[in-house]
Amino acid sequence: MTSERLLLSGDDAVALAALHAGVRLGTGYPGTPSTEILETFDQLGGRAQWSPNEKVALEVGMGTAFAGARTLVTMKHVGLNVAADPLFTAAYTDIEGGLIIVSADDPGMASSQNEQDNRHYAQAAALPMLEPIDSQQAYDFTWLGFEISERWKIPVILRLTTRVCHSKTIVHPRGAAAETPEPAFQRNIPSRVMIPAYAKPAHHRLRQKIAEIAAWNAAEGPIRLDEGSPALGIVATGIAAVHAREAAPEARQLTIGLTYPLPMERIRAFAEGVERLVVIEEGDPVLLDTLRAAGLPAEGKPEMYRFGELNVARVRRILAGDVSPEPVPPKGKPPELCQGCSHRSVFQVLKDLDCIVAGDIGCYTLGVLPPFSAMDTCVCMGASIGVGLGMRHVLPEDQARRVVSVIGDSTFVHSGITGLAEMVYNPPATGHLVLILDNGTTAMTGQQEHPGTGRLLDHSPTGKISFEALAEAMGVQNVHVVSAQDKEQSLQDLIAGLLAKPETSLVVTRQPCVLAAPKIRFYEKAAAEQASETHCPAETAD
Amino acid sequence: MTKVKNVVIAGLGGQGVLKASDILADAAFRAGFDVKKSELHGMSQRGGSVSSDVRFGDRVLSPMVPPGEADVLLVLEETQIEINRPTLKPGGVLIGPDVLNAAALKNKKSLNVALLGAVSTVLDIPEEQWLAAMYANLAEKLHTINEQAFALGRSAAIERKAADQ
Numbered sequence A: 001m002t003s004e005r006l007l008l009s010g011d012d013a014v015a016l017a018a019l020h021a022g023v024r025l026g027t028g029y030p031g032t033p034s035t036e037i038l039e040t041f042d043q044l045g046g047r048a049q050w051s052p053n054e055k056v057a058l059e060v061g062m063g064t065a066f067a068g069a070r071t072l073v074t075m076k077h078v079g080l081n082v083a084a085d086p087l088f089t090a091a092y093t094d095i096e097g098g099l100i101i102v103s104a105d106d107p108g109m110a111s112s113q114n115e116q117d118n119r120h121y122a123q124a125a126a127l128p129m130l131e132p133i134d135s136q137q138a139y140d141f142t143w144l145g146f147e148i149s150e151r152w153k154i155p156v157i158l159r160l161t162t163r164v165c166h167s168k169t170i171v172h173p174r175g176a177a178a179e180t181p182e183p184a185f186q187r188n189i190p191s192r193v194m195i196p197a198y199a200k201p202a203h204h205r206l207r208q209k210i211a212e213i214a215a216w217n218a219a220e221g222p223i224r225l226d227e228g229s230p231a232l233g234i235v236a237t238g239i240a241a242v243h244a245r246e247a248a249p250e251a252r253q254l255t256i257g258l259t260y261p262l263p264m265e266r267i268r269a270f271a272e273g274v275e276r277l278v279v280i281e282e283g284d285p286v287l288l289d290t291l292r293a294a295g296l297p298a299e300g301k302p303e304m305y306r307f308g309e310l311n312v313a314r315v316r317r318i319l320a321g322d323v324s325p326e327p328v329p330p331k332g333k334p335p336e337l338c339q340g341c342s343h344r345s346v347f348q349v350l351k352d353l354d355c356i357v358a359g360d361i362g363c364y365t366l367g368v369l370p371p372f373s374a375m376d377t378c379v380c381m382g383a384s385i386g387v388g389l390g391m392r393h394v395l396p397e398d399q400a401r402r403v404v405s406v407i408g409d410s411t412f413v414h415s416g417i418t419g420l421a422e423m424v425y426n427p428p429a430t431g432h433l434v435l436i437l438d439n440g441t442t443a444m445t446g447q448q449e450h451p452g453t454g455r456l457l458d459h460s461p462t463g464k465i466s467f468e469a470l471a472e473a474m475g476v477q478n479v480h481v482v483s484a485q486d487k488e489q490s491l492q493d494l495i496a497g498l499l500a501k502p503e504t505s506l507v508v509t510r511q512p513c514v515l516a517a518p519k520i521r522f523y524e525k526a527a528a529e530q531a532s533e534t535h536c537p538a539e540t541a542d
Numbered sequence B: 001m002t003k004v005k006n007v008v009i010a011g012l013g014g015q016g017v018l019k020a021s022d023i024l025a026d027a028a029f030r031a032g033f034d035v036k037k038s039e040l041h042g043m044s045q046r047g048g049s050v051s052s053d054v055r056f057g058d059r060v061l062s063p064m065v066p067p068g069e070a071d072v073l074l075v076l077e078e079t080q081i082e083i084n085r086p087t088l089k090p091g092g093v094l095i096g097p098d099v100l101n102a103a104a105l106k107n108k109k110s111l112n113v114a115l116l117g118a119v120s121t122v123l124d125i126p127e128e129q130w131l132a133a134m135y136a137n138l139a140e141k142l143h144t145i146n147e148q149a150f151a152l153g154r155s156a157a158i159e160r161k162a163a164d165q
């Protein structure tokens, strides 16, 4: 440890630790509250890239880890659903370089469509899970995660929550690691090719690894014991541990850092020394259920506290068994589409045409709020296209003709392309219309680049996907691009015309997000200047 | 253990609430305290209500100020006062945008820093740490204008205190 003292968010602490631990590649897809990890890692000089979605990010990360490089893959909680397919089988493989998968959960849904508890994934996939309580632990557990990952050749999930990601607390960093090994290919077919013949022994190996890690966790894992009266014993994880410490400073408390596989012997010994054993955990009763299944007389929280975040006041109520209604926090001002936002005119048209709108996730989801109220469904990224097609398949014709799927540019690349394939392959009798609201950025999460912008995470130029060329190549019958100069009226006429045809159609509305536009102009100018420097006439002459 | 100081800063997206809490947290950090600062990002860019908690002292546990325990509540926008009032403890200090004459600000955008100037009169953090934190958290071209704003807020609060006594 150095004498340096920093005030860092949990996200920034993970990025700094990744840099110090010698991570060779950080991959991920933006999503609050995880986004800043890769952005900071890039700013600190690390190599970071956005993938089109979380599944691809994890697959790239598996490749780098197989090749012996320390790797960080970041996403928000729902991103792990997208990456779940590689996740479960990655658990069976032996990796070389340490692989940490950050799952940034959002209890309380500050900026998410659900508050799923990704601790279930650790149990379900049998992957070690570390849960820091603050930025110092976010830093330390990133290091520890690589150590566990490399020792047992297993991916490790670092589960953060919104309050850990976005709270700033003090961090004493260790400083940079000595050299990390150079990546090199080593053939290891039985532990990397998951055909049944190899996967069957691999599953046994995985369970063996988990048993060993559990024993290590009990013997020397990251567990903190706060002494206190034996009248009340608290077992806590994550940010809930600091709330608990503040709510009940007199209690004896065991805070568990590696929450899967659990250090059961330690917890059992702790339980035996206290009169009342209470589990303080945010979200689902994951820890509670495990302790009870092990026969420990643990108390959990009343069901009402499963919803939303915990805080000091709620932990006090849990400890007091208080189930009286909680004071309702006063409603603040809801967010709205910025003045001048390019999404506004599109939703005005959809409203005027009385469309049935299968929506998607992004800034444009705010089209559901007044004055537009022009969105009828929103489930997960990419769902707009499938949901719209499904409605078209079964609704009476007059209603089916009003169905439109609306999707943002980043969301389209993330998981809309397969929806477009479905539209071409299984077209409804009335046809269908997909609108891509291309504002040149991933606005919702703070303006990240994606494969449709033609710029990398650090905003330098790269290859660019053309949505219209893609749709044409896929066989969509009508493909149109409407630019900023076009008037609302012409967009309305175009959409009305396409809705009347029993054909498949895609309209790309292209106008930059007003908040991102100045930066986009700046990046484009910088790229143009660089291009003219590298292609000076003297060079191109030969 | 000395008591932890709890400050809540609130306003609307785009007003610089988070920047103000960054500066406050950094000033307390520079003054040698344990500090935790917490907020919810996300939709704040789109003009919705935003608030941020800063706690400092010998040792801070939870990063969130429990309801009814804020020593100081700073609100950048009149309409946000009532919805945030429940965070204030009985006898806590409320500082609203009316403590100073906003028209005297050279740049409206520095209201957040001006109000921090007012807050600085009720917190035990030396002025040089406030200034150092401000410089560290703002682009250099904004330093002069925000220095003036900070001084304006600070003197307005001092005058008001004198008048109240």
Ligand SMILES: Cc1ncc(C[n+]2csc(CCOP(=O)(O)OP(=O)(O)O)c2C)c(N)n1
Pocket (backbone or CB within 6 Å): A029, A030, A031, A032, A054, A076, A078, A079, A080, A082, A113, A361, A362, A363, A364, A381, A407, A408, A409, A410, A411, A412, A439, A441, A442, A443, A444, A445, A513
């Ligand atoms: C699986 C998953 N990953 C990430 C997110 C976070 N997220 C929500 S919308 C969105 C993208 C929004 O960008 P875009 O579609 O371009 O719309 P815009 O916000 O620019 O209008 C992201 C990354 C999510 N909700 N689900």
Ligand code: SF4
Pocket (backbone or CB within 6 Å): A336, A337, A338, A340, A341, A342, A343, A363, A364, A439, A443, A444, A513, A514, A515, A516, B045, B046
């Ligand atoms: S940030 Fe951009 S996309 Fe989002 S509401 Fe504002 S202008 Fe629209």
